Amino acid sequence: MLNRIETYYDAVPRSSARAEEFGPLTLFVQEGQGWPYYARPALGHEGDVPVAAVEKVRARQRELGVPEAFEWVAETTPGLRAAVEATGLTVHEHPLMVLEGEPLPVPEPEGFTVRLVGADDAALDTAVAAPFAAFDAPVAPGTSARVADRITAGLTRLAAALDATGSAHAAGQHQPVGTVTEVVGVGTVPAARRQGLGLAVTAALVADARAHGTELVFLTASDADVARLYGRLGFRTIATALIAEA
Template identity: 50%
Template sequence: MSTSGVMGEPRLSSSELDAIERFYDAVPRRRADAENHGPLTLFVRRGDGWPYYARPTFGHPGPVSAEDVAAVRARQRELSVPEAFEWVLEITPGLDAAAEATGLPVRRCPLLVLSGEPVQVALPADISLALVTPRDPDLAAVQAVAHVAFGALSTAAGPAGPAERDATAAALPAGHTAAWHASLVEGTMVHAAARGRHGALAGPLCAGSYQHAEGVAEIVGVGTLPAARRRGLAAAVTAALARHALDAGARTVFLSAQNDDVARVYERVGFRRIATACIADPAEHE
């Protein structure tokens, strides 16, 4: 059963949201220990790599209070991990107010699901696009693209380009690089990159990934160097990842957009909004 509202509002599908909720619970368990805190579960990463977060306990029927959030934040401080929370607003509607009551800012992002086949995007003649393999010689540069892209203050075109990418690649923590490489070898994530063939914009310019579990694939981390924006690269990488996920057997392909402007890029590829992804993190104040 689904409901639809006026244009621009999410169209909710309980089956899609149930599948996504199962996915959200399954993916962190590959590399994290799950601590049960009643209505919240804290995922604590094992070994090096990006830290995880807390999210609503899968299947928990009750609401989440500000006291629940405060207790998990205290545990996160005890473990010296980020005081971060992620959830779907329509599944756990009171968590935004509870998080804000403890002083955590909440960012609300469009959550979109692929509807039908992805619309393939033509690339400029000087750009190639391919999946990333463990043997690619520029793995660090591919990984660094997202750091530079998301470090920019907006999604507009800007001066940051290959020089900033290469400097970032040289400074990546060894543990993060190893975890990223392991995801390639194990196949737990699939990465794709658009690369400039020559000239000032040579090498990786746009990159993205998808992670998968329970027949669901989430496209994440699609970012373009500011100097290479407005050329359709992010849309092309997203479409290629979506196509690969479907061919690999995914029944649901979804993603979260940074804002409405970015969501419109994904809508042109074939995604439609169904809900709202929430992120609460003190870093939102910075």
């Protein structure tokens, strides 16, 4: 299962980023506008990662003006953490969770409609903006257009919880590659929290993934409390996702 996830992690950025190889590490560099990517272990690399390799990647990230960030799975590449920390980066741990069997049912929140949002949908802009508001981050110009292009290309599926006016109060995505997909960016605007919107959006994404033949659905929870929430849908923790940043 972890090998399938590693293959997915290597594949999914390549739809909008170029890959630069640094021996045991691969740096993904965003092509055009969009969220900057990160470095991660080269697919198939086994064993330790030298500190010098991490330093070379960080130097390249500084040259490009992108965040000095690394993402990997602790159990798959156990030797990377020591090398990353030796260069002064801070490492954060997050539960890596996989859906077991079919998702457990969750109630649709009262007063909201939870559904998939298309590329030409009137709800697209608010569905794209909701997770940014949830994490108190600005929406970069052109983000809705880029998401619409990815939806049209089949690279992204977007779901949202909409009020009676058609405005999204929570949203999230899954990004299928073959028979594997990751649920990402699920967020609820602060004023609408504690109504089950995020969980309902996740359930809609999972249902969509299953309906399109996806076999493996996974996600990364921000912490143990959020992991328990996803556990109500049938997700279980199988490993630890690590994110390093300056």
